[in-house]
Amino acid sequence: MTEQTVDRGLAVELSDLTRVYGDVKALDGLTLHIVPGELVALLGPSGCGKTTALRILAGLDHATSGTVSVGGKDLTKVPASKRDMGMVFQAYSLFPHMTVIDNVAFGLKMRGRDGAARRTRAGDMLDLVGLGEHADRYAHQLSGGQQQRVALARALAIEPSVLLLDEPLSALDAKVRVQLRDEIRRVQIEVGTTTLFVTHDQEEALAVADRVGVMNAGRLEQLAPPAELYSAPASRFVGEFVGLSNRLPAEVRDGVAAVMGREVPVLPGSATGSGHALVRPESVSVVADPAGPATVTTVMFLGPLSRVTCTLADGTLVVAQLASSDALRLQPGDAVRLEVAPAPVLVVA
Amino acid sequence: MTPPRGFRVFRAVLLLAFAAYFFVPLLAMFDFSTQVRGSAPGRTWDNWTFMFTDEDLRSSIVASLLLALFTVVLMVALLVPTMVWVRLRVPRVSRLIEFLCLLPLTIPALVIVVGITNVYSWVTYVLGDSPLVLTFAYVVLVLPYSYRAIDASLSAIDVATLSEAARSLGASWFTVIVRIVLPNITGGVLGAAFISVALVLGEYVFASLLHFDTLPVAMAALYKNNGPAAMAAALASMILVALFLIGLTFLSRDRHKLGASS
Amino acid sequence: MVGAFQDEAGRLTLGNLDALTSDAAVTALKGSLILSASTALIGAVLGALLAYLIVSMSPQSLMRRATLAVSGVLAQFGGVVLAFAWIATIGPVGVVTKAIMDLTGANLYGSGWLFGLPGLVVVYCYFQIPLMVIVFAPAFEGLRPQWREAAVNLGASTWDYWRHVALPLLTPAFLGALLLLFANAFAAYATAAVLVSQGQPIVPLLIRQAITSEVLLGQANVGFALALEMIVVVTVVMVAYNLLLRRTSRWMR
Structure with missing residues (x-):
């Protein structure tokens, strides 16, 4: 499975995205190119537009202007349900009336896969995140960290073109957060899916990302590898926000x-x-x-x-x-x- | 975020249909209440003033209002000290109190009436046949609603800490309940009072079957010989009750606001 | 309640229970069950629809708050006033009856259906629907937006979302509300007492006849038996509620 997925990563291009809510500009001409298989973290204070960018990429929000393309295909007009993106939300996104394995298999069911194939694939995904033994539990029987692992397995089960992580660790305890952060990175490298990770926690962003984009007021201030971001900030905002x-x-x-x-x-x-x-x-x-x-x-x-x-x-x-x-x-x-x-x-x- | 246009039109049409179902009867009742008796042409307010001039109707209104007042007073006097006491000193029995208070909700009022007919023939023998003896039955009737209103506001404050603080400063138990706890649960008590008033003013089952002349009973009797006047009285009582219940929703919202900010 | 098993002289007897198998009692029970079930079903479906319409409005909208407040009032609205309101609307000389007569010549009032079981169904819905709204609106509010977004992300259409996520999540609350509405209609007395003056189509009215009747002595204990019957039905509903809840909500705490 890993053999075939390592080079599955697709390039993601957000071009000149602008999003206006009433008279607030949440995104102000954001351009971001992610190379295949890369993990880019968007970092910034709340309200800087990072979540809006991720939601527009997912298709859950639409841009006032600008385009979104993945693997060279323009997705701007494609509805969220047809975008093939796996998303992990902040918290509580597991369907509470389904068991863990049914949650993970949900996307495959929507794609019309037959029951046996769904169970096998979902089981593999649970093994990948180390929860194979919890397949028949319900969400409320799991800890916060386990729930987020299941959410990750669910997002990956559909072999998404892009993996989207929307502050997946912010609702967890400090210790679990570090553990799961490393786990996410390990899994991401293993499956090789291009990933956008949104967070307000700089330590998290610097630790897991290939490149970190610092956002402020709807703009991308700097996009660079973590070490460079730290040692050579490009602007006053980056210098003061990071470290x-x-x-x-x-x-x-x-x-x-x-x-x-x-x-x-x-x-x-x-x-x-x-x-x-x-x-x-x-x-x-x-x-x-x-x-x-x-x-x-x-x-x-x-x-x-x-x-x-x-x-x-x-x-x-x-x-x-x-x-x-x-x-x-x-x-x-x-x-x-x-x-x-x-x-x-x-x-x- | 805003729903698509088609859905909004669909929603507006359905809401209008619901509004028609709910408001046409009220308007019809108003229309009826301004008709001249005996289907003569023209409009009149006589039916509305009737409730102040007719001796029987007026005494039933007074009886219902007094009943509401007594019920609220007795309910607060019984419920608040008991609930505070249970919370502070004997939390073990709180489940039992809750069960007892919610019990009247699950038993149809009619069944309760059937059960207490004999009790009431004895009560009226001892205390006379004023409608006010219904107070005892109505306290039971409003118990579930009042209990929930007061319980919600008690849960919102930390009664134990508040009273320990007051006790350590030398307050007596009476002072704790009246000066410390009560001011903090005013919203809940007021809510309980409002819903009790609303229930008592509209209660028909007990009053009619135990033969007491409260407002609803008098209205039903009046309807047989003066429909429009009965309609006017009904609409007036409905508006009064609605004011109390809407006041209740405002109270509960304020409580939410307080809860959110703390 | 011991009265249900006593005769006039206070001796123990099961004779009163025989009264429950009389034609009148069976018809009334059937009527009560039909009335409660149909108004619970209509009230639950329409009330859920109305609740959805209300919850789909923005949380700050005045309209939303107003409709919820009005629902709170109307759910408590029963008895004499409600009966009057419907007599004024579709009674023999009701406003709507007259309007339809003038417009189309048809007689909406007909042969007096308002004062029988069909009329009670229409009138009971007037408080059943708002009751459903206030009981069920919180269930809609409890649907987290992330569930919809997660489902959509995983490839679900709007229909898939409702079919696989929203409806199963709402089912326990819906069934609970349905049974609450059933019990509510079953126990209601005042509206029917004012509206129906002839015949006893439902159990509460039969009880009224039994305990107010001065002609037939010894009927009081039959009233007890009928009251016992009501308690049994309500208890069955409550037990059914608990069983259903346990079956449909294994996934809850």
Whole structure:
């Protein structure tokens, strides 16, 4: 089964999608190309249009303008029931009056497959998500995480052209969330289906996606692999939304920024002249120095790493992340010197 | 999100058909109530003023209103302390209380009447034959509805914590119920009162079979010799009851709002 | 209720139960069952339809709230006033009767069907339909939009969705409401008492005759027997309700 499905992935193209509700623009010219077999996560605050984009791709909502195509075929006018997309909803989407296996087989039934074939395929799908033994239970007899696995199996049972995940983990406990997140990625790689994953949780998006698209106010701010998104944000919104950043005063001249007495290369898209550099906590190091200009305010132990907050003479707070072995030598009240690593930074006005 | 146009037309047509079925009888009743007696031509309001001038009808209206009042007072006085007490001190019997309160709902009122005819011939012997003795029967009748209204509002607040807080500050049990719990379940109690009034004003089974002259009984009797006047009185009582019941739906909505915001 | 098994002198007897097999009693029971079943069915189907129309309106719409509030009022609306309203509408000189007479010359009132069993069916629906609306609207509201969307995504047409998802989900609530409506109609007395003055087509009216009759002494205990019969029917309905619920809702908690 995996042999034939690995290269089943189809390319997905959302072109210039706009969606207007009354006088609110939920999508404002979104263009997104997903390559076959890829998992793209759309990340953004609530109301940024990510769910609208997914629902338009599913056919559950329609675009005011723009087109949707999958595998080169224009689907803009095709109804949701004929789009062959598997979707996993936020929660409670299992049909409560059907057993687990009947839920998984539902899409096959709608496609007119005979009973035996349905059961075999549905059973395979349940095995894939590790719930083969729960086939005859009802939804309410399963935990939230198990329900979402069944929903995933149900979506995959129809061999969908695209898999759509609409915040599938947001209703779960933190621990289950991490487990299921990894599980989803494993299954997705195994079946090779092109996948769009919508979430507001950046950790989730960065962990599972091949590429992450950050959305804001109906637009795609940046689409890049997780590491690039983190180390080279293309805009102020991305820099501030993804990960933790210090905003430190900076002077930019000739493509180099002066930040706290250090020369640091700047990223494309940075402002020129004086502005603020977005500096990651792990790019700041703290050196004990009785003559240093900063004072340690708090030391927060996070396991192997610790987070140290320091106050500059002018009251600016700077957060640094260091190995706990280094951080534990510091005490609140200690005078320290802060040094910025020469990693490229984004400077904003 | 908006349904397709065809469906909306279909819906409007069906709703109109339902509206006709439900409102034509009411309008017909109004039409009837303004007719001159004896099918003479012309319109008159005499039938509407009749209910204030006719001695029998007026006394039955007074009787029904007093019955409603007494029923509500007795119901609140019995139900609220009992339910609070059960919730706080003897939660074990709460299922039993619920069962007892909902029991009258499952037994047809007519059957209850049959069962208590003998009791009532004795009651009227002892207490006289004023319709107000019906209060006892009506309290039983409104029990299921009032119970549910009050139970819903009691469940919405944490009675145990509230009363523990009050007790620890030195309040007596009487103070707890009157000053702490009651103000917090006003909505539910008011709702229970409204539905009780509505039920009592329209109740016919007990009153007619036990031979008491309440408003519905008087109306039915009046109909035989003055149809239009009976129609007018019926419509008036219907409007009064409707006001109480609509007030009830507004109360329950406000309660939902409170629940949603907290 | 012991009265059902006592004669005039208070001795135990099963004689009163014999009264239940008399022609009048059997006819009345049949009439009651027909009336309750038909108005429960009509009320449930039309009420469910009306509930669906109401729930399909947007939750904020004034129309939706108004119709639900009116349903709440009309469901409690029975007895004397209701009987009057229908006499004024399709009685011998009712507004609609006269209008149809003027327009087409046909006599809607006919030979007095309003005051018999057929009339009771029309009149009872007046409170059965709104009762169904308020009992059943929450069931429609409980259908989650995700179920429809999931079904559509998996390739279901609108018909498939109703056939395989919505209807099975609504069935327990529908059957429960149906039986509630049946019991409601079965126990109703006041409307029929005002409307029907001749004959005893249903059990409650036969009970009235038994307990108000001054001509036939010893009828009071027959009233007890008939009341017992009503309790038995209501109990059967309740038991049936529980069994049905258990069968159709294995998937519920």
